[in-house]
Amino acid sequence: MTVHDATKMGKLARERFSVALMSDTKWRKLFGAVEQLGRGHMIVKFIDVDEPRQMRFPPSLACPKAFMDMIEFGPVELRAIEWLELPIDLAPIVDPIGEFPLEPTGVGTRVIGYQP
Numbered sequence: 001m002t003v004h005d006a007t008k009m010g011k012l013a014r015e016r017f018s019v020a021l022m023s024d025t026k027w028r029k030l031f032g033a034v035e036q037l038g039r040g041h042m043i044v045k046f047i048d049v050d051e052p053r054q055m056r057f058p059p060s061l062a063c064p065k066a067f068m069d070m071i072e073f074g075p076v077e078l079r080a081i082e083w084l085e086l087p088i089d090l091a092p093i094v095d096p097i098g099e100f101p102l103e104p105t106g107v108g109t110r111v112i113g114y115q116p
Helices: 008-016 024-037 091-097
Strands: 040-046 053-057 067-070 074-077 081-086 102-104 109-112
Antiparallel strands (some): 067 074, 102 109
């Protein structure tokens, strides 16, 4: 059985970043809003991994609130997401449900989880 340290990602985030822009609830709202896009891919940069990773979208949220279930890696803490990119303009989709830290890229939109 894998033992999970629920404080590890939070501690690492506080060490590396001064500002958290997304909470577990905001990540879940974002994923819920963009589910309408259907299946695709997203690029995710995790705080404990040097290189961004391409993953299938959308992740499953049928797990405890602080997690998303990724087919490639299993359950991952939402607070572990430094940023993610989707190949579309997210503003029209998420603006009606709240304010999100969005940054346009050459291929879509980056959602920023943390700032230095």
